[in-house]
Amino acid sequence: MTLQYAASGEKNRWKAITSFILKYDKYLMLLLFGVVSALITDKFFTLENTTNLLKQNAALGIVALGQLLVILTGGIDLSVGAIASLSGIIAATLLKNGMGWPLASLFAVVTGAVAGVLNGMIVTVGGITPFIVTLANMTIFQGIGLLLSKGRQVFFDCPEFLFFGQDYLFSIPVMAWIWFAISLLVLVFLGRTVMGRIIRGIGGNKEAVRLAGINTVLYESLAYIISGVLCGIAGVLMTSRLTLGSNIIGQGWELIAIASVMVGGGNFTGGIGTVGGTFVGVIILGLIGNIMNLLGISIYWQQIIRGLIILLAVFSSSRKKITA
C-alpha cells in the first residue's frame, strides 16, 4: 500500500509540473528562447539587436492583433497580407503624386477599412465561409495592387513620412511604440468593452449571442473591419520603413499572423485567444528567426524549424484544452 501511495504522490507531482508548463507554455517558451539566444551569441542583448527585433515584427504584430479578433469570432482572415500591401501601394502612389503624408496615410488606412468591410459583409450577410471569402479577396486585393503599381515598386519622395518607419523615440522605434499602443487599445477593447465581449462571444456561440438580442452581423463584420484597418496601418508603417510601396511587403503575413495567434493560445473554434498571448506569439516567432539568423542557419532549415515550433506550440495549447 505504501508503495502505491508513493507512486501516486509521484504522479501528482508530475501532474502539477505538467499543468504548470501547460499554463505558462508560451511564456516559458519565450524565456527559453531568450536564454538560448543570450548563451549562443553575445550580440543578442545588444540594444541594436533588440530594437531590430521590435522593428522587424511591429507591422506583423499589428496585423496579428486584427487576426486575433477575427479568429475570436470563429473566422479567419487570409487577406491580411494582401490588404497591407495594397494599402502601402496606395500610400506610396499618393505620396508620389504630391499628396501630403497625413492625408496619404489616412487614405491608405481607409483602404484597409474598405477591404475589411468587404470581407465582413460577404462573410456575414452573404453567409459564406470566411476561409473562402478572404482567400478570394486576397487574390482580388493583390490584383488591385498590381494594377495600381503596374507590378512595379512605387518610389516617393517625402522625408516626413519616414518618421513612422525609421525614427526612434527614447531609443525605441516609433513603429514599436505604435505596436504597443495598438496592443493596449485592443486589450482594453476586448477586456472592457461590450463590443469586445460580443466579438469573443460570437466565436463561442453565435446563436446564443443572437438570441440575447444582439446584432451578430454588425459585430462579426466589425472584427473584419478592425483587421482591415490594422492591416492598413501596418501597410503604411512598412512603406515608410522601406521607403517604397511594394506588392510583396505583406507576402506570407497571413500565415505568420495566424501562427502567432495560435502559438499565443488562440483556437480556430473561436472565443479563445488573448492579446498578451498573441503579442508573445509574434515575439517568439520573430525571435526564432532572429536566433537562426545570428547562428547563420540556412534559410531552408529556418523554414522547417519554424514549422516545427508552430506545431509544438499548437500541440501544447490543444493539450491544455483536453486537460482543462
Place this chain on the structure above:
Amino acid sequence: MAYLEMSGITKEFPGVRALDNVDFDLQIGEIHALVGENGAGKSTLVKVLAGAISKDAGEIRINGQHASISSPKDAIRYGIITVQQHFSLQSNMTVAENILFGSYPKRRRFIDWKSLYDKAESFLAGIGFDDINVKSTIAQLGVAEAQKVEIAKALYRKPRILIMDEPSAVLPKNDLKKLYLILDRIKKETGIIYISHHFEEIFAISDRITVLKDGKKVKTVLPSEVDEEGLVKLMVGRELGDMYPAKKQPAGEEVVLSVKELTTGKLNKITFRLKKGEILGIAGLIGAGRTELCEALFGLVPLTHGEIMVNGEKIENTSPRRAIQNGFGFVTEDRHKTGLILPMAMRNNLTLAGYKKVCRCSFIDTKKDIAAANEYVEKLKISTPSIEQLVEFLSGGNQQKVVLAKWLFSEAKILLFDEPTRGIDVATKTEIYRLMRKLTMDGVSIIMISSELPEIIGMSDRILVMKDGCITGELFPDETSEEEILSYAAGLKAANQG
C-alpha cells in the same frame, strides 16, 4: 460469474475525482440501469468501458479474462457498442450509409448501392423503425429520427455489451415502446447498460439498478426492492420532499400577454392569453409546433398573420432584440447550442442579454458586472467555484441556472421555457421548479413547453395542448390526467377553444 466485471475503476480529472473505486458488473441477458445525478459519474464509467477515456486505476474483466481496453477500437473488438448521448452520425451521409458504416456490401470492388439500401431497409423494418427513409441524409432528419438511426447503427453491429446513454431523452413515447421491445429481444445474447433520468422506464425495463453518487457506487438494487422515492434517496443522499412546489396563489386576473390568431409557416391561428404570475404549460408531441410557438413569440420566425399584445398594447417582435425590449426571455431547449457561450466566464454569460445595465458608453463597468454576477449566484444558488469559471465546466443544472439568470438580469417579464429540465438531475430539477414558482410570485409570467407530462401537470396553472400547429385543448391540472392530455395531443380528442 458475470460476463463483464469492472472493479476498482478510478478516474481523475483535474480538480475532481469523477470515479472513485467503482465496481460494476453486467450479465448477458440483463438490462442494468445506471442512475445518479448529473456529475455522479455514469457517463464517465461507460466511457471508460467504451475506451473513449482511459482509467487511472482498476480492472476490466470480460468472460473471466482480463480485458485491456484503451481505445474505442479495443472496445468494439470486445463487442462493446455505445449509443451516444450526442450523435455519432455523419450528417451528410444517408441513413443507410450510417447504419452500415464500415461494412458496405460490394460488387466488383465498388459499393453496391442497391444492396446497401435494401439491407438497411430490411434491418430497420426488422427492428420496427420502418418509418425512416434510408436514402435521406441525417441532416434532413429530426432529433428523434436521428436517435433511432443511432440506435439502429449500434444494433447492426450485434453488440455483446450495449451501452445506452440516455436514449430516451428525445424519443417520443411510441418509439420508446418499440425500443423496449427491441431491447427485450436482443437481451438473450446481450448485456445492456442503460443510463436514464426517467424513473418510469427504469422501473419498467431494468433487471438491476446501480446507483452512483459523486463518483462512488452507492448500491446495486433490484427494482423490486425500491420505489421511486427510495431510489431518489439513494441518488441524492437525502429525502427530497415534494417534487413540485405548491401552487400558492391562483394566478391574478391581469392579462400580460394576449395572442390572437398567430399564424406562421407551421402555426395555425394560435389564440391564447397569459395572466400575470401564471405558468402556462404547453403539451404536445414532437413536431406539434410548440417550439415554433416560442420562436414566433421571440421574433425568430416571421408571422404571416395575427397579433401579439403585451399589457394591452400591440407589439411586434420582429427580432430577438425587439422581443427582449418588450420583456421576453427565452430559455431554449438546448442550452449548449443556443443558450450559453461555453468557453466564456459565467459572469460574462450572465450579463449578455442585459449588458446595457452594466456598461457606460459601451465600456463595461467591471464592478457592476461582478456585483450582478454575485447577486445572481446568491439568488439562484448557482454552485460554481468562482464567477470567472467557464460555463462549460459547470454541471447541467447550474448551466441552466445561468441561462435563467441571464434572462432575469435582462428584466424579462414573460419567460418562455422550452423543456426547462431536460438532462438535469432530480435534485436540481426541484430547485428549478421552486425557482420558477418564486418568479411567478414576483410577477413574472411563464410559458413552459414540456414533454414530461408529470412536469406539465405538476407545474402548470393551466395547460394548452398542441397538435399540428393548432391548440387542441385547454385543460386545468387539477381536473386532468396524463391520459387526457395525451388524447388531445394525439388528436383523439379536440375541444373548441373559446
